[in-house]
Amino acid sequence: GAVVSQHPSRVICKSGTSVKIECRSLDFQATTMFWYRQFPKQSLMLMATSNEGSKATYEQGVEKDKFLINHASLTLSTLTVTSAHPEDSSFYICSASPSGGGNYEQYFGPGTRLTVT
Amino acid sequence: GESVGLHLPTLSVQEGDNSIINCAYSNSASDYFIWYKQESGKGPQFIIDIRSNMDKRQGQRVTVLLNKTVKHLSLQIAATQPGDSAVYFCAESTGGGNKLTFGTGTQLKVEL
Numbered sequence: 001g002a003v004v005s006q007h008p009s010r011v012i013c014k015s016g017t018s019v020k021i022e023c024r025s026l027d028f029q030a031t032t033m034f035w036y037r038q039f040p041k042q043s044l045m046l047m048a049t050s051n052e053g054s055k056a057t058y059e060q061g062v063e064k065d066k067f068l069i070n071h072a073s074l075t076l077s078t079l080t081v082t083s084a085h086p087e088d089s090s091f092y093i094c095s096a097s098p099s100g101g102g103n104y105e106q107y108f109g110p111g112t113r114l115t116v117t
Numbered sequence: 118g119e120s121v122g123l124h125l126p127t128l129s130v131q132e133g134d135n136s137i138i139n140c141a142y143s144n145s146a147s148d149y150f151i152w153y154k155q156e157s158g159k160g161p162q163f164i165i166d167i168r169s170n171m172d173k174r175q176g177q178r179v180t181v182l183l184n185k186t187v188k189h190l191s192l193q194i195a196a197t198q199p200g201d202s203a204v205y206f207c208a209e210s211t212g213g214g215n216k217l218t219f220g221t222g223t224q225l226k227v228e229l
Contacts, residue, residue: 004160032215041125043206044161044219093160097215104149106215108160 001027004096006109013084013116020080021112023094029074030096034106035067038091050077074099084116125204127224136194140207140220145188147209151217152181152192154203161206164192194225202227 036044056069068080148169153161207220
């Protein structure tokens with residue numbers, strides 16, 4: 001149980017285009033989902049907290065107009081990287097907290113490798 | 118934002134030996150700590166957690182030690198196996214929420 005999927009697993013896009021990444025909780029409902037970014041050989045950096053039915057909360061330094069987050073249902077959150085540039089190339093990972101679960105429960109997806117050329 | 122070097126600290130151990138991975142956390146108000154294992158190209162995988170009202174917790178082949186006085190966390194892996202090779206991250210959480218702050222990570226290499 002408690003499986004989180006991401007789609008796509010890898011994506012290559014051209015500079016200036018937008019890319020959408022999906023995060024799904026497959027066997028549980030998630031009121032809260034989180035989006036992280038990870039550069040090679042570095043740690044996970046929290047980008048934003050996504051709450052179902054409300055606006056996402058972005059961490060300091062993360063541009064909300066560039067990284068659009070939508071959490072329209074209890075099993076799906078999407079991250080759209082708008083007008084992507086090579087410096088946006090990274091590993092994007094989502095996690096999901098079960099609705100009604102313990103305060104600290106969080107399950108991670110397998111990640112999406114974005115390469116902007 | 119957090120400043121992290123381009124090279125992860127590396128711990129090399131012989132197969133069958135015990136491994137100890139250390140982590141210094143930053144927030145004295147953090148009340149929940151987790152260790153994650155991340156294999157190349159994959160998301161983090163939960164290993165073990167500990168709350169701040171404990172100083173030791175054991176799982177299967179793993180033990181987490183918490184020293185709140187010096188804000189230090191360690192993960193001990195007994196009888197390390199090749200499948201344990203990965204990057205290990207500690208993470209901390211504060212105030213009952215789910216928001217996690219990750220440490221810099223340690224690359225564990227198991228030599229045969």
